[in-house]
Amino acid sequence: xxxxxxxxxxxxxxxxxxxxxxxxxxxxxxxxxxxxxxxxxxxxxxxxxxxxxxxxxxxxxxxxxxxxxxxxxxxxxxxxx
Amino acid sequence: xxxxxxxxxxxxxxxxxxxxxxxxxxxxxxxxxxxxxxxxxxxxxxxxxxxxxxxxxxxxxxxxxxxxxxxxxxxxxxxxxxxxxxxxxxxxxxxxxxxxxxxxxxxxxxxxxxxxxxxxxxxxxxxxxxxxxxxxxxxxxxxxxxxxxxxxxxxxxxxxxxxxxxxxxxxxxxxxxxxxxxxxxxxxxxxxxxxxxxxxxxxxxxxxxxxxxxxxxxxxxxxxxxxxxxxxxxxxxxxxxxxxxxxxxxxxxxxxxxxxxxxxxxxxxxxxxxxxxxxxxxxxxxxxxxxxxxxxxxxxxxxxxxxxxxxxxxxxxxxxxxxxxxxxxxxxxxxxxxxxxxxxxxxxxxxxxxxxxxxxxxxxxxxxxxxxxxxxxxxxxxxxxxxxxxxxxxxxxxxxxxxxxxxxxxxxxxxxxxxxxxxxxxxxxxxxxxxxxxxxxxxxxxx
Amino acid sequence: xxxxxxxxxxxxxxxxxxxxxxxxxxxxxxxxxxxxxxxxxxxxxxxxxxxxxxxxxxxxxxxxxxxxxxxxxxxxxxxxxxxxxxxxxxxxxxxxxxxxxxxxxxxxxxxxxxxxxxxxxxxxxxxxxxxxxxxxxxxxxxxxxxxxxxxxxxxxxxxxxxxxxxxxxxxxxxxxxxxxxxxxxxxxxxxxxxxxxxxxxxxxxxxxxxxxxxxxxxxxxxxxxxxxxxxxxxxxxxxxxxxxxxxxxxxxxxxxxxxxxxxxxxxxxxxxxxxxxxxxxxxxx
Ligand SMILES: Nc1nc2c(ncn2[C@@H]2O[C@H](COP(=O)(O)OP(=O)(O)O)[C@@H](O)[C@H]2O)c(=O)[nH]1
Ligand SMILES: [Mg+2]
Numbered sequence: 001x002x003x004x005x006x007x008x009x010x011x012x013x014x015x016x017x018x019x020x021x022x023x024x025x026x027x028x029x030x031x032x033x034x035x036x037x038x039x040x041x042x043x044x045x046x047x048x049x050x051x052x053x054x055x056x057x058x059x060x061x062x063x064x065x066x067x068x069x070x071x072x073x074x075x076x077x078x079x080x081x
Numbered sequence: 082x083x084x085x086x087x088x089x090x091x092x093x094x095x096x097x098x099x100x101x102x103x104x105x106x107x108x109x110x111x112x113x114x115x116x117x118x119x120x121x122x123x124x125x126x127x128x129x130x131x132x133x134x135x136x137x138x139x140x141x142x143x144x145x146x147x148x149x150x151x152x153x154x155x156x157x158x159x160x161x162x163x164x165x166x167x168x169x170x171x172x173x174x175x176x177x178x179x180x181x182x183x184x185x186x187x188x189x190x191x192x193x194x195x196x197x198x199x200x201x202x203x204x205x206x207x208x209x210x211x212x213x214x215x216x217x218x219x220x221x222x223x224x225x226x227x228x229x230x231x232x233x234x235x236x237x238x239x240x241x242x243x244x245x246x247x248x249x250x251x252x253x254x255x256x257x258x259x260x261x262x263x264x265x266x267x268x269x270x271x272x273x274x275x276x277x278x279x280x281x282x283x284x285x286x287x288x289x290x291x292x293x294x295x296x297x298x299x300x301x302x303x304x305x306x307x308x309x310x311x312x313x314x315x316x317x318x319x320x321x322x323x324x325x326x327x328x329x330x331x332x333x334x335x336x337x338x339x340x341x342x343x344x345x346x347x348x349x350x351x352x353x354x355x356x357x358x359x360x361x362x363x364x365x366x367x368x369x370x371x372x373x374x375x376x377x378x379x380x381x382x383x384x385x386x387x388x389x390x391x392x393x394x395x396x397x398x399x400x401x402x403x404x405x406x407x408x409x410x411x412x413x414x415x416x417x418x419x420x421x422x423x424x425x426x427x428x429x430x431x432x433x434x435x436x437x438x439x440x441x442x443x444x445x446x447x448x449x450x451x452x453x454x455x456x457x458x459x460x461x462x463x464x465x466x467x468x469x470x471x472x473x474x475x476x477x478x479x480x481x482x483x484x485x486x487x488x489x490x491x492x493x494x495x496x497x498x499x500x501x502x503x504x505x506x507x508x509x510x511x512x513x514x515x516x517x518x519x520x521x522x523x524x525x526x527x528x
Numbered sequence: 529x530x531x532x533x534x535x536x537x538x539x540x541x542x543x544x545x546x547x548x549x550x551x552x553x554x555x556x557x558x559x560x561x562x563x564x565x566x567x568x569x570x571x572x573x574x575x576x577x578x579x580x581x582x583x584x585x586x587x588x589x590x591x592x593x594x595x596x597x598x599x600x601x602x603x604x605x606x607x608x609x610x611x612x613x614x615x616x617x618x619x620x621x622x623x624x625x626x627x628x629x630x631x632x633x634x635x636x637x638x639x640x641x642x643x644x645x646x647x648x649x650x651x652x653x654x655x656x657x658x659x660x661x662x663x664x665x666x667x668x669x670x671x672x673x674x675x676x677x678x679x680x681x682x683x684x685x686x687x688x689x690x691x692x693x694x695x696x697x698x699x700x701x702x703x704x705x706x707x708x709x710x711x712x713x714x715x716x717x718x719x720x721x722x723x724x725x726x727x728x729x730x731x732x733x734x735x736x737x738x739x740x741x742x743x744x745x746x747x748x749x750x751x752x753x754x755x756x757x758x759x760x761x762x763x764x765x766x767x768x769x770x771x772x773x774x775x776x777x778x779x780x781x782x783x784x785x786x787x788x789x790x791x792x793x794x795x796x797x798x799x800x801x802x803x804x805x806x807x808x809x810x811x812x813x
Contacts, residue, residue, distance in 0.1 A: 026085065028261070028608065029342045031753070034092040035605035036344065037639045042096075047118070051127040052228035055237070057347055062636035064347040066224050068231065071342055088607075088753040090723055092642075098717045099641035106676040107637060112668035217575040241578060258601075258612045259578035346577045348556050349635075349663065354690070365570040 007079070009044065010056070010072035017045040018077035025074030037061035038075050117349045124221050134222060139314045141209045146286050146294075146313060147306030149201035150453075156200065160193035183386055191382020194435040195374050199283045203370060206282065207362040210247065215353035219244050223345055231340050233325050234332025236265040238345060239272075243324065246276035248366060250482055251489040253278075258493075262341035267499065268328050270490060274482040274507050275320040275327070279370055280430035281477050282313075287434065289313050291457040292470040312474075320478050323510060335502070373485075377429040385425065385436050399440055413512060414472030414519025416464065423476065428484050433477065468522040472515045479511035546587065546594045547706035550623065552616055552647060553631035554640050555602025558659040558689040560584075562631060563599035565692055566699065571599055578602070581612055583619065590699040595706070598625065604639070606646045606746075607753050620650050621743055627705040629698065631657045634664035634671055634686070644680060645717050649746040652714040655701045656684040657694070681715040716745075726752055730762070737761055 006021045020042045023030055037060045038044065047057040047064055055066045123129050164185060171181045213219070219241055227237025238260050246253025253273040260266040277285065286309065294309035332338065388399040396404075399421065403410075406424070407417030418440045426433035438456070441463045460469075481504045482490070491500040551559045555577030563571055567586030572579050584599040603613040606620065620628060630647050632640035637658075644656055656676070664671060677684040683701050687694025704710035719727065730748035738744065738761075751758040 023089075028610070030085070031088065031092075031608050032342070032344060032604070032610075034089070034096075035608055035639075035642065036346075037096070037642070039093060039096045048121065048125055050125055050224050050228060051130040052225075054228050054231075055224065055343060055345075057121075057125075057224065061639045063633075063639065066227070066237075066343075066345045066347055068227070068343045071344070085754075087723060087726065090720055091607075091749060091753060094717050094719045094723075095642050095645050096638070098645055099638045102641055102676060102679045103638040105679065106672045108670045108672075110668040110670060113666045115667065211574070214574040214576065219574070219576045238578070241576060256578070256581055258581040261610045261612075346555065348575055348577065351575050351663075361570065 005078055006076040008073040009058070009067075009075040009077050010069045012046045012077065012079075014046045014048050014056075016079070017043060018079045019043055020075060021078045022076040023074060024076060025071070029071065029074065033071075033075060036065055037063075044075075044077060115349070120350050121221070121347075124218075125225060130225050134225065135314075135318075137213070137218070138317065139310060141206065141213075142313050142317070143307060143310035144209060145202050145206045145282075146290065146310045148205045149286060150290065150306070152201040152204075153197055156197040157193075160197055164189060164193070179390075182390065183383060187383045187386025188379050189382075190439070191378045191385070191432065191435055192375055194438070195378040195431050196371065198287060198434070199279075199374060199431055200367070200371060202283050202286050203279055203367045204363055206279065207248070207366045208359050211358045211362040211366070212353050212355075214244070215351060215358060217348050217350045220345060220347050224347060227343060227345075229325065230328070231343070233329035234265075234336075234338070234340055235268050235325075235328040236260050236262065236341070237343055239265070239269040239324075239328070242269045242273060243276045243321070246273045246278060248279060249370065250274050250276065250278045250486040254486060254489045254493055262338075264332075264336045264338045265341060267494065268331050268336055270493060271331065271499075271503050271506055272324045272327050274486065274503070275324040275479065275510075277317050277320055277478060278430065278483075280374065280483065281433075283431070284434040284477055285313050285316055285474055287453065287456065288470050288474060289316075291453050291460065292467050294453075316474050316478055319475070323479060323514075327506070327510065374429055374431040378432050378435065381425065381428060381432045381436065382439070385439050388425075389440060403440065412519065413476060413515040414468055414522065415476060415515070416469075418463070419469075419473060419476075423480060426483075427481070430477070430483050466527070468519065468527050471522070472519055475518060476511050476515050479507055479514055481505075481508045481511075546596045547626035548596045548598060548623070549588075549702055549706070550598045550600060550619060550625035550628045551631060552600050552620060552628055552643075553602060553657075554604055554633060554636075554643055557602065557631045557633040557640065559602065559631045560599055561689040562629070562657065562659070562687075562695065562698075563597055565689060565695055566590075567597050578612075581615075583615060588699070590696075590703055593703065595699075595702065598623070603643065605643060606650065607750060607755070620647060621746065624741075625651070625653075627653045627655065627702050629655050629657050629702065631659050631689075634658050634660050634669065635667050637664075637669075637671065641680075648680065648682070648714045648716045649749060650743045652682070652712050653705050654680075654682045654712065654714065655698065655705065656680065656682060657689070657698055658684055658686045659689050659694075661686045661694075662688045662691075679715070682712045683710070723752070733762055734758075737764070 008024075009018070012018060020038050020040055022040065023033065023038065025033060042060060045059040047059050049056045050066070055068045056072060057064050057066045058072070124133060167189060168181065168185055171185065222244070223237045223240040226240050230237045230239050241259060242253050242256045245256040250273050253276060254270050257266050257269040257273070260269055289309035289312040290306075293312040294306060385399070388402070389397050391398050393401065402424075403417035403421045405417070406420040410416045410418075410420040413420070419437060422433045422437035422440060425436050438459065441459055481487075487500060487504060490503045491497065494500060551563055553559050556575065560571040560573045560580055563569065563584065563586060564573065566588040569584070569586045571584050580599060580601045583601065586597045586599070588595045588597050598619065600616040600619055601612055603616040605613065606617040619625070628647060628651055630640075630644050632644060644654070647654055658671065658673065658676070661671075671686070673684045673686050685694055685698045685701055687698060689695065701710065705712070718724065727745060727748045730751050731744040734742070734744050734747050734751075738747070747758050751762060
């Protein structure tokens with residue numbers, strides 16, 4: 001599943017945008033993230049970090065979703081939007 | 082493995098279709114100005130985010146404390162006038178003395194106290210809170226504080242359930258359903274009582290006004306209001322700190338486990354509609370909560386009157402109860418009557434202070450609904466010091482949940498054992514904290 | 529809590545003879561605002577996801593008829609299976625509402641359509657209430673309601689629920705759905721051929737174990753996604769052949785595959801353009 005050149009979402013800095021290419025999370029977490037729109041091909045943008053640096057808010061499909069670092073790490077993205 | 086693959090392909094197919102529909106039906110123009118990112122960057126900045134959060138809390142409480150004073154006195158005077166009319170009516174129809182005592186001194190004054198003391202702060206606090214809620218501030222608090230909740234093994238959404246608990250702990254407990262992990266949900270349920278509910282706010286505000294605000298001591302209303310608001314804010318924050326500490330403790334003992342998954346949608350800020358907010362929060366929330374308080378206060382006022390006017394072996398039942406609770410009360414920086422009031426106030430926290438005042442009155446009737454000065458002098462006459470007030474506030478903040486909340490916990494957890502834990506845990510915390518504060522206070526000679 | 533869902537007959541009986549109308553949708557899309565406006569009740573509303581965790585019931589009157597409205601907790605999906613979201617999914621599946629209003633956020637349409645499409649698998653008696661049109665316009669979105677309705681095969685009503693705009697039109701559509709004068713032709717998603725094949729096999733196995741009228745295809749989808757309750761049902765003993773399946777109300781709405789000669793029945797609603805001038809009704813870009 002991890003395609004070449006893909007990085008986990010949590011490594012992107014605020015302001016960066018990328019395309020979702022895969023998902024490593026499993027179980028209910030995977031399901032939930034997919035339902036929120038983190039599906040392959042979706043464009044995700046890093047909006048901002050919370051005051052403590054974690055979680056981070058991501059813009060995805062018209063809404064803003066906050067994810068913790070370890071949860072965002074399960075989403076693979078590639079930076080060519 | 083194949084199941085994951087099938088599930089993924091089903092979601093992919095759903096989203097593909099959704100995407101196609103979206104592309105064919107939606108066109109994008111240049112968007113208008115959107116303030117949400119601007120506000121968010123201020124609220125989520127490490128520099129300004131937390132100070133603003135504290136400032137907002139303090140401001141709402143200050144507005145409540147300072148604003149509630151005057152209407153409370155107006156209401157109290159109205160109730161006094163009403164009492165005179167009722168008393169005249171009762172004697173006109175030739176009612177026996179005990180009936181007059183029960184109805185007027187018991188039921189009527191119980192009601193009057195609850196309404197005069199509770200209505201104004203609630204009618205100010207709820208609209209303020211609803212305003213913030215409609216604006217979209219709550220999820221920002223959860224977003225900002227999630228890291229802290231994660232540290233103590235809890236979920237950032239617990240901040241939302243605490244927000245609901247501010248209105249009513251029973252509602253707060255039900256709202257814990259938004260937390261997916263059963264472990265973290267239970268943590269949120271067990272600690273919700275540490276969020277001051279509106280049943281306890283009025284007593285806190287009143288005592289803070291009397292002891293910190295120096296009501297009657299010739300201080301300016303605004304200055305006294307600010308001091309009192311500071312005290313109440315400190316109490317609320319103490320509740321938050323205890324919530325975190327107990328959550329941490331739970332996640333290392335009864336509810337061991339790793340932090341689970343957290344997702345939270347941050348909706349755009351929305352302009353609240355002021356008229357709507359006012360009508361809704363006053364009519365729906367304030368009057369609803371008041372109605373509940375009144376239905377409990379009327380019978381409780383009657384019961385307390387009976388307890389305080391029935392003598393067995395030379396002293397009243399209430400005095401017996403207070404005498405029996407005396408040593409425990411003293412150890413907690415309180416007295417037997419205060420502890421008895423908390424026990425009798427199990428049905429609803431709103432009636433703790435009225436019950437206490439009633440107990441203090443030698444005649445066995447609740448003191449005439451009146452001003453803060455009158456209240457202060459009654460408390461002082463019964464041996465209250467600043468330390469007593471502090472311990473009362475802490476005990477009120479930390480003690481067992483009210484009966485409604487316990488029933489709700491029973492329903493939500495479907496477990497008598499967890500319900501017992503939900504009652505015993507805060508009680509233990511309250512006992513430890515109050516005993517420690519009382520001991521320290523006496524040591525320092527402030528008691 | 530988890531095991532009793534599949535055979536529940538639903539709260540239908542409790543509502544008397546009024547049609548039951550469910551309000552479903554993603555969290556924070558305005559469901560409770562719609563519910564309050566139509567029933568005159570005061571469900572908690574506020575700008576954060578997760579306020580409504582308990583189902584609320586109320587009665588709405590529209591053109592002299594009474595309807596039982598059900599305000600469901602918000603859900604991103606009917607497949608996720610979190611405790612809070614199961615309430616909504618169970619009600620749609622087993623409560624058998626006469627009509628389901630999916631309240632969709634016009635500013636995040638794609639994600640909301642994901643849920644609409646799932647609901648279409650459960651029931652075809654659906655109206656999509658395209659809410660928050662005011663915010664969508666501010667964000668620069670123009671949404672062609674006609675194209676959307678055609679694509680979904682169910683009526684779409686644009687609205688600004690907070691100001692009550694679009695709600696009379698919504699109730700007109702709901703009324704027509706309930707009395708049968710409006711028939712929808714929902715176009716649920718077609719999955720890849722091998723998934724469809726698995727679904728058909730699962731549906732056949734489920735058919736023998738469930739009352740007639742159960743949303744078999746939807747339950748098959750859930751089984752394929754690993755839903756524990758449906759899997760348990762499949763693992764259990766099959767009823768003896770020849771035993772008649774218990775009678776259920778209507779056959780499941782929505783045929784598994786869209787009929788080729790599809791044409792959605794979306795009644796012309798002139799009021800729609802009045803309530804939301806920002807919504808163009810012409811063809812898409
Ligand atoms: N601007 C705008 N806000 C709306 C509209 N409908 C609802 N809201 C607001 O959206 C928020 C969520 O509404 P609510 O009914 O509680 O959503 P629910 O979670 O789906 O029940 C509230 O703050 C409402 O005031 C609308 O059409 N336009
Ligand atoms: Mg709602």
